[in-house]
Amino acid sequence: MIDKRVKSIAEAMQGIKDGSTVMFGGFGAVGHPAHLIDGLIEQGAKDLTLVGNNAGSGRVEPLVRLLAAGRVRKIICSFPRSAGSVVFDELHKAGKLELELVPQGTLAERIRAAGAGIPAFYTPTAYGTALAEGKEVREINGRHYLLEHAIRADVALVEAYQADRWGNLTYKLSGRNFNPIMAMAASLTIVQSQHMVELGDIGPEDVHTPGVFVQRVVHVPYGGPASNLATAG
Amino acid sequence: MIDKRVKSIAEAMQGIKDGSTVMFGGFGAVGHPAHLIDGLIEQGAKDLTLVGNNAGSGRVEPLVRLLAAGRVRKIICSFPRSAGSVVFDELHKAGKLELELVPQGTLAERIRAAGAGIPAFYTPTAYGTALAEGKEVREINGRHYLLEHAIRADVALVEAYQADRWGNLTYKLSGRNFNPIMAMAASLTIVQSQHMVELGDIGPEDVHTPGVFVQRVVHVPYGGPASNLATAG
Amino acid sequence: MTATAARAPATAEGVKPWSRAQAAARLAQDIPEGWCVNLGIGFPLLVSNFVKGREVIFQSENGIIGMGGLATAETIEPWLVNAGKQNVNLVKGASIVHHADSFGMIRGGHIDLCVLGAFEVAADGDFANWTTSLTDGVPAVGGAMDLAVGAKRLWIIMDHTSKDGRPKLLERCDLPLTAPKAVTRVYTNLAVLDVGPQGFEVLDMAPGLTMEELQAKTGAPLRRKAS
Amino acid sequence: MTATAARAPATAEGVKPWSRAQAAARLAQDIPEGWCVNLGIGFPLLVSNFVKGREVIFQSENGIIGMGGLATAETIEPWLVNAGKQNVNLVKGASIVHHADSFGMIRGGHIDLCVLGAFEVAADGDFANWTTSLTDGVPAVGGAMDLAVGAKRLWIIMDHTSKDGRPKLLERCDLPLTAPKAVTRVYTNLAVLDVGPQGFEVLDMAPGLTMEELQAKTGAPLRRKAS
Numbered sequence: 001m002i003d004k005r006v007k008s009i010a011e012a013m014q015g016i017k018d019g020s021t022v023m024f025g026g027f028g029a030v031g032h033p034a035h036l037i038d039g040l041i042e043q044g045a046k047d048l049t050l051v052g053n054n055a056g057s058g059r060v061e062p063l064v065r066l067l068a069a070g071r072v073r074k075i076i077c078s079f080p081r082s083a084g085s086v087v088f089d090e091l092h093k094a095g096k097l098e099l100e101l102v103p104q105g106t107l108a109e110r111i112r113a114a115g116a117g118i119p120a121f122y123t124p125t126a127y128g129t130a131l132a133e134g135k136e137v138r139e140i141n142g143r144h145y146l147l148e149h150a151i152r153a154d155v156a157l158v159e160a161y162q163a164d165r166w167g168n169l170t171y172k173l174s175g176r177n178f179n180p181i182m183a184m185a186a187s188l189t190i191v192q193s194q195h196m197v198e199l200g201d202i203g204p205e206d207v208h209t210p211g212v213f214v215q216r217v218v219h220v221p222y223g224g225p226a227s228n229l230a231t232a233g
Numbered sequence: 234m235i236d237k238r239v240k241s242i243a244e245a246m247q248g249i250k251d252g253s254t255v256m257f258g259g260f261g262a263v264g265h266p267a268h269l270i271d272g273l274i275e276q277g278a279k280d281l282t283l284v285g286n287n288a289g290s291g292r293v294e295p296l297v298r299l300l301a302a303g304r305v306r307k308i309i310c311s312f313p314r315s316a317g318s319v320v321f322d323e324l325h326k327a328g329k330l331e332l333e334l335v336p337q338g339t340l341a342e343r344i345r346a347a348g349a350g351i352p353a354f355y356t357p358t359a360y361g362t363a364l365a366e367g368k369e370v371r372e373i374n375g376r377h378y379l380l381e382h383a384i385r386a387d388v389a390l391v392e393a394y395q396a397d398r399w400g401n402l403t404y405k406l407s408g409r410n411f412n413p414i415m416a417m418a419a420s421l422t423i424v425q426s427q428h429m430v431e432l433g434d435i436g437p438e439d440v441h442t443p444g445v446f447v448q449r450v451v452h453v454p455y456g457g458p459a460s461n462l463a464t465a466g
Numbered sequence: 467m468t469a470t471a472a473r474a475p476a477t478a479e480g481v482k483p484w485s486r487a488q489a490a491a492r493l494a495q496d497i498p499e500g501w502c503v504n505l506g507i508g509f510p511l512l513v514s515n516f517v518k519g520r521e522v523i524f525q526s527e528n529g530i531i532g533m534g535g536l537a538t539a540e541t542i543e544p545w546l547v548n549a550g551k552q553n554v555n556l557v558k559g560a561s562i563v564h565h566a567d568s569f570g571m572i573r574g575g576h577i578d579l580c581v582l583g584a585f586e587v588a589a590d591g592d593f594a595n596w597t598t599s600l601t602d603g604v605p606a607v608g609g610a611m612d613l614a615v616g617a618k619r620l621w622i623i624m625d626h627t628s629k630d631g632r633p634k635l636l637e638r639c640d641l642p643l644t645a646p647k648a649v650t651r652v653y654t655n656l657a658v659l660d661v662g663p664q665g666f667e668v669l670d671m672a673p674g675l676t677m678e679e680l681q682a683k684t685g686a687p688l689r690r691k692a693s
Numbered sequence: 694m695t696a697t698a699a700r701a702p703a704t705a706e707g708v709k710p711w712s713r714a715q716a717a718a719r720l721a722q723d724i725p726e727g728w729c730v731n732l733g734i735g736f737p738l739l740v741s742n743f744v745k746g747r748e749v750i751f752q753s754e755n756g757i758i759g760m761g762g763l764a765t766a767e768t769i770e771p772w773l774v775n776a777g778k779q780n781v782n783l784v785k786g787a788s789i790v791h792h793a794d795s796f797g798m799i800r801g802g803h804i805d806l807c808v809l810g811a812f813e814v815a816a817d818g819d820f821a822n823w824t825t826s827l828t829d830g831v832p833a834v835g836g837a838m839d840l841a842v843g844a845k846r847l848w849i850i851m852d853h854t855s856k857d858g859r860p861k862l863l864e865r866c867d868l869p870l871t872a873p874k875a876v877t878r879v880y881t882n883l884a885v886l887d888v889g890p891q892g893f894e895v896l897d898m899a900p901g902l903t904m905e906e907l908q909a910k911t912g913a914p915l916r917r918k919a920s
Contacts, residue, residue: 002750027528027565029551078607078609081604093604103607103611104569105569105572105612108565117356117797118800119373120354120378123351124352124616126645127645127646129642129643129645130600140352145352166786171438173438173543173545173546174530174547176564176565177528177565178565181566184798184803204406204789205406205409206438208564211750211786212729212750212804224544225544227544228552235499235523263771263772263778311835313831314833325831334834336836337836338796339839341793342796345570347574348570348576349571350570350575357800358839359838360842362873363870399559406772406789409756409792410792411791412791414791417574441791443531444531445523445531446576457772458771460769461774461779462766462779
C-alpha cells in the first residue's frame with residue numbers, strides 16, 4: 001500500500017541536508033507552509049538556499065526566524081523587500097544573505113521548467129533592464145528575449161488544503177499559487193495539509209497536484225492564514 | 234455583458250482566413266471537436282496548416298474529409314500514421330500534404346509555450362535522433378538538448394464538456410488532452426461544448442480553461458465520442 | 467466621471483487637477499466591457515471602483531481571474547488575497563490558476579490591459595517603477611516586469627509630478643527601467659497622454675489647464691493628439 | 694511468475710522460451726509497490742495484468758495517472774481512453790492532467806519506469822522503436838522519444854529475435870534511433886538483461902537455455918551479471 005502520510009512534522013523533515021535548496025510555497029501567508037518551516041528550524045539543516053516569492057516580514061514568523069538564525073546562505077525570490085521585511089534587510093545589508101532577485105513570472109516559469117524537464121527557456125521579461133545583466137540575449141522573430149534556466153530544489157515545502165495517502169493534493173483558492181509547480185520541481189516534496197481525506201475522495205478531475213509529485217504528507221489542521229482586511233492602497 | 238456564445242457552428246467559424254494555422258484538440262476521438270471541423274469544411278478556408286496529435290483515420294470523419302478536400306497544405310503532428318490513416322498516407326505520398334513530425338511531448342510543450350509567451354525552449358527529447366536534424370543543439374550541465382520554438386495558431390478548435398457565457402470551460406476525463414493548451418495558443422479560440430451552464434455553475438477551483446482564453450462557444454450536445462472496447466494490443 | 471470620484475480642490479491658478487479617484491475614474495471610462503485587466507497595487511487598484519455596471523474581468527497575478535472588491539468582515543475568506551495580500555472577494559465566473567499559469571496568461575498576451583504606477587515614464591514608452599536605486603537598499607521587483615512586457619496594453623496612472631514638483635514624464639528615464647518601450651498611455655492628475663511614435667500626445671487635460679501649463683510640468687515635448 | 698501467465702511450449706532443444714505473458718509477468722515481478730509506470734502500446738501493456746495486489750500507478754501520456762484495466766461493456770466511459778485509444782477504467786486515487794502537464798511529468802523525471810517495445814536495442818542502450826524507414830512511407834513518433842529520455846528507467850520488452858530469426862539485441866542499431874543511451878534493461882522471451890557499462894549483462898534466462906544458445910541468438914557480446 002502506498003502511504004505517504006507521516007505522523008509528525010519532525011518525521012516529515014527527516015534527512016534534509018546542509019547545503020540544500022529548499023522551495024517554499026505561498027504568496028504572503030496564503031498557501032505558505034509555515035509549520036514545515038518551523039520544523040526545518042528544529043531539524044537543523046543549515047547553509048540553505050531558499051526559493052520562494054517573499055522573504056517574510058516582522059520577526060516572529062518561521063521564515064524570518066530561519067533567516068535570523070543564520071541558516072540561509074542565499075534566497076531566490078521576487079519580492080524580498082516589503083513593509084516589515086526587517087530581518088531580510090538587516091542580513092542582506094550586512095552581507096550575510098545573498099539575494100537572487102527574479103521577476104515573479106520568470107521565477108514561476110523557472111520552477112515549472114525544472115518540474116517539466118525543460119532546462120532553459122527564453123522570456124521577454126526583464127530584457128533591457130538591470131535584471132538582464134549577465135544573461136544571454138537572443139532575438140527571435142524581431143523581439144529580444146533572455147535565456148533563463150530551470151530552478152530545481154532538493155526539497156519543496158508545500159501547503160495543501162486536502163491530501164490523501166497517495167499524496168494527491170488540492171489547494172484552496174489563492175492558496176494554490178506557487179505550490180503546484182514547486183511540488184514538481186523538487187526531489188523531496190513535503191506537504192502540510194489542512195485536511196486528510198480518503199483515497200478517492202478527491203475526484204480525478206479535481207486533483208491539483210497528482211501524488212506522483214509528493215513524497216511526504218503531514219496533517220497540520222491549523223485553521224488557515226491570518227486575514228488582512230486592510231484597505232490601504 | 235460578456236457573452237461568447239454563438240448560435241450556430243456557421244457563426245462560430247466566421248472569418249477564418251485562407252492560409253490560417255488551425256489547431257484542433259483531441260487524442261483520437263476523445264476531446265476532438267469534430268463538429269467544428271465539419272464547420273470548417275463548410276466555411277471554406279483553404280491552404281491551411283493544421284496542428285494536432287493525429288491525422289485522422291478512415292474516409293468519413295471530418296478531419297479526413299478536410300484533408301481529402303485538398304484544403305490543408307501542411308500538418309504538424311506526432312502520430313499521423315495509424316491503422317486506417319489512408320487519406321493522410323495517400324496525400325503525403327503524392328506530395329500534396331506537407332508533414333512536420335513532432336514528438337508528442339515536444340508538440341504539447343511548443344503549444345503551451347506559445348500560450349505562455351515563451352518563444353523557445355530547450356528539451357532533451359529527440360536529441361541524437363533523425364528528428365533533431367537542422368535543430369540547434371546545446372549542452373547544459375553536461376546533457377544535450379534541442380532548441381524548440383513555440384507554435385502559435387490563428388484558430389484553435391476545442392471540445393469542452395461544460396462552458397458558460399464567459400467561455401470558462403471544463404473537460405471530461407481524458408477529453409482534456411491538448412484542449413487547454415491549444416485554447417491558450419490561438420488568437421481565435423472556438424469551442425464546441427457538450428453542455429452550456431450558467432455563469433458561476435463551474436466553481437472557481439474547477440475551471441480548467443478560464444474564459445479569458447476563449448472567444449466563441451457553440452453548444453454541440455452530440456453525446457460523446459464513440460467507444461472502443463477492442464482489447465487488441 | 468462618476469459621482470463617487472470627489473473633485474480635488476482647485477489650485478491658485480484656477481486649474482482643477484483631478485483627484486486620484488477622478489484620474490482612476492477617467493481611466494476606467496476607457497476600459498470597454500469584456501476586457502481582462504490587471505491592476506497594480508495602490509493607485510491603480512482604485513480603477514476597480516469605477517467600472518460598475520460593465521463586466522470587466524480583473525486578474526490578479528497570484529492566480530485569480532475574476533477578482534471582486536476588497537473583502538469585508540462578512541465576506542472574508544482567509545485563502546483569498548490579491549497581489550497586495552489584501553483579502554478580496556470573487557465575482558461569479560471567477561477562476562483560480564497556479565502561478566506559472568497565471569504568468570503564462572500575462573506573458574502570453576492574454577491580459578487586455580495592465581495598469582501600473584510609475585516613478586518615471588519616458589517619451590518612447592520606457593518606464594521605471596520598481597526601484598529608485600540599485601545600490602541603496604534591497605529592491606523588490608514582483609510581477610511588474612512580466613506585466614509590462616506581457617499585457618496587450620500598459621497604461622500608467624500616477625501623479626504628473628513628484629512630491630517635490632519635478633516632472634515624472636521625461637525624455638529619458640533616469641531610474642532603472644522596468645521595461646523598455648512598454649507604456650502606451652499615461653493618466654495623471656493633470657492629463658491623459660498617449661505614447662505616440664513621436665512622443666507624448668495629449669488626449670485630455672484637467673479643467674482649466676492650458677497646454678503651456680502642462681508643458682511646464684512635463685520633462686518632454688507635448689503635442690496634441692490628432693483627432 | 695503467476696499462474697495466469699501460461700507457459701509457452703518447449704522448443705525442440707528442450708528450451709522453454711517464455712510466452713509474452715510470462716515475459717510480462719517476469720518484468721512485473723521487478724516493479725516495486727509505489728512506482729509510477731508508463732506502459733507502451735501492445736506487448737508492454739500486458740505487464741499491467743501481473744501487478745495485482747500491489748499498488749503500482751499506471752500513467753498514460755494522454756493525461757491519466759492511475760489507469761486501471763481495459764473497460765468492459767459495464768464500466769465503459771466514452772471520455773476515457775489510454776494511449777492506444779482503448780477505453781479504460783480508473784483506479785481510486787486517479788487524476789487527470791492536460792497534455793503539457795502529462796509530458797512535463799514524463800520529461801521531468803517523475804515516472805519511475807517506462808516499458809516500451811523495440812525493433813532493436815544496442816549494447817550501449819541506444820534503441821529503435823518508432824520507424825523501420827525514414828524514406829519508405831510516413832513514420833509516426835507519438836510519445837516514445839519523450840518517454841525514452843524522461844522516465845527514470847527505460848525497460849524494453851520484446852521478442853529476442855525478429856520473426857525471421859535475426860537478433861534484435863545488437864552492437865549498434867541499424868534503424869533510426871528513438872533515443873541514444875536510454876535503455877537500462879531488456880526483457881525478452883529468452884532472457885532478462887541489464888545494459889551495463891560494458892554492454893549486455895544476463896540476469897535471467899528461460900528454462901533450459903544455455904549462455905551459448907542465448908549468445909547465438911544475440912548480436913552483441915553477453916556476460917553474466919555479477920551478483
